[in-house]
Amino acid sequence: MKRGPGYREFVTLMAVMISITALSIDMMLPALPEIGRDLRVGHANDVQLVVTVLLFGMGIGQLVFGPLADSFGRKPVILTGFVIFIMGCWLSVFSSRFEVMVIGRMIQGIGTGGPRTAILALVRDQYGGRAMARIMSVVMAIFIVVPAIAPAVGQAVLLTMGWRAIFGVLMIQGFVALTWFAVRQPETLSRDDRIPFxxxxxxxxxxxxxxxxxxxxxxxxxxxxxxxxxxxxxxxxxxxxxxxxxxxxxxxxxxxxxxxxxxxxxxxxxxxxxxxxxxxxxxxxxxxxxxxxxxxxxxxxxxxxxxxxxxxxxxxxxxxxxxxxxxxxxxxxxxxxxxxxxxxxxxxxxxxxxxxxxxxxxxxxxxxxxxxxxxxxxxxxxxxxxxxxxxxxxxxxxxx
CATH class of the missing domain: 1.20.1250.20 (MFS general substrate transporter like domains)
Structure with missing residues (x-):
């Protein structure tokens, strides 16, 4: 069986993967006025869909990817989720209409549903008791810090490169997480433990x-x-x-x-x-x-x-x-x-x-x-x- 990453690398990888959701929401906030102006949004409040539709898409993704993770394994589900997320970021980067932007955000949300659902199961497969609690405490600590710094990061990207670059940053992070996970993390759910879909x-x-x-x-x-x-x-x-x-x-x-x-x-x-x-x-x-x-x-x-x-x-x-x-x-x-x-x-x-x-x-x-x-x-x-x-x-x- 392929040897997986060590404790520190595993925790860091999980933190990078789970932080994408928080970054996807909070990095957008400083850019909302610019997005609304560039894409000619009719009503100022409509631009809020850039935030809320991602969470709605995540709900769809969790409902779909949860059963799939038990049936086909954690790794295929997480990798598929990242591919979908990257596709949604790409669509948002090149969107010329607000409707396309919203669709891109929905796709991003669906994609994040894969890692969000399967990460906890992945940790459970390899660790138990206090070891699992220790890992999740560190991962959640990252989740505490990310929303605090994400708007500032989004503001910096917005001022230097424009709002489209924010989606580019998210796309790069998704690609890095996908590659890192694909290369270093083996499957943790054995075939005998899989449940038919x-x-x-x-x-x-x-x-x-x-x-x-x-x-x-x-x-x-x-x-x-x-x-x-x-x-x-x-x-x-x-x-x-x-x-x-x-x-x-x-x-x-x-x-x-x-x-x-x-x-x-x-x-x-x-x-x-x-x-x-x-x-x-x-x-x-x-x-x-x-x-x-x-x-x-x-x-x-x-x-x-x-x-x-x-x-x-x-x-x-x-x-x-x-x-x-x-x-x-x-x-x-x-x-x-x-x-x-x-x-x-x-x-x-x-x-x-x-x-x-x-x-x-x-x-x-x-x-x-x-x-x-x-x-x-x-x-x-x-x-x-x-x-x-x-x-x-x-x-x-x-x-x-």
């Missing part, structure tokens, strides 16, 4: 998630709270640059908020064994609703344009609550699905992506030159998250 199996898994109250409720909750983050990402460029006039400085403010999300993930890993996932999640969502409701009240009182310092003062702890919720809600949703972990993860991930991308796009479309639509969206999505959590833990009615 069938539509009935996928349907059974979907029904299994839908019928399980806890899995379904926490999947919905995960989608709603991720939708709150996507609402912010959809509106962030317009909000920071148009309402607050930050210009090229807005990546700094985005980096600060991204670090609060990432810092919460680190804190959660330290305290979750002591307090438990559910207790932390309930407290975090309650605090999120309180904070965002207070921000909504302040925004209404100030004509939709609260001072920047006030918005950051509310957003920082709110985003910290989001970071606590992200990992916990997904873990609780997956807990009853141990018998179908691979395809279950794909279904949970894709459904939450569909919810977050559609809700984020809806809130973003409501942007009216003020912070009010975003403030309303955060409150509503926080409440929906709490309702879904509450419903999932309510005992089902037994018919007599």
């Amino acid at each position: 069938s539509g009935s199996r996928i349907l059974d898994a979907v029904l299994g998630v839908c019928k399980n109250r806890r899995s379904m409720g926490y999947t919905l909750a995960s989608g709603f709270i991720a939708g709150a983050l996507m609402s912010y990402l959809s509106s962030a460029q317009q909000l920071f640059q148009e309402v607050y006039g930050l210009g090229r400085e807005f990546p700094i403010y985005m980096a600060v908020l991204a670090l609060f999300v990432g810092g919460a993930s680190f804190v959660n890993s330290r305290i979750v064994m002591r307090f438990g996932m559910r207790a932390l999640s309930h407290r975090a969502v309650l605090l999120f609703i309180v904070l965002t409701t207070m921000f909504l009240a302040a925004t209404c009182q100030m004509g939709g344009r609260p001072p920047l310092w006030l918005m950051m003062a509310f957003f920082a702890p709110s985003f910290f609550c989001m970071g606590i919720l992200f990992g916990n809600l997904s873990a609780i949703a997956m807990d009853p699905l141990k018998h179908m972990a691979g395809i279950g993860a794909a279904i949970v991930g894709s459904l939450s992506n569909f919810i977050s991308s559609s809700s984020g796009a809806l809130v973003g479309r409501c942007y009216d030159g003020s912070a009010l639509p975003l403030a309303c969206g955060l409150v509503i999505l926080g409440i929906l998250t709490a309702i879904a959590m509450r419903w999932s833990e309510k005992p089902p009615v037994v018919k007599r």
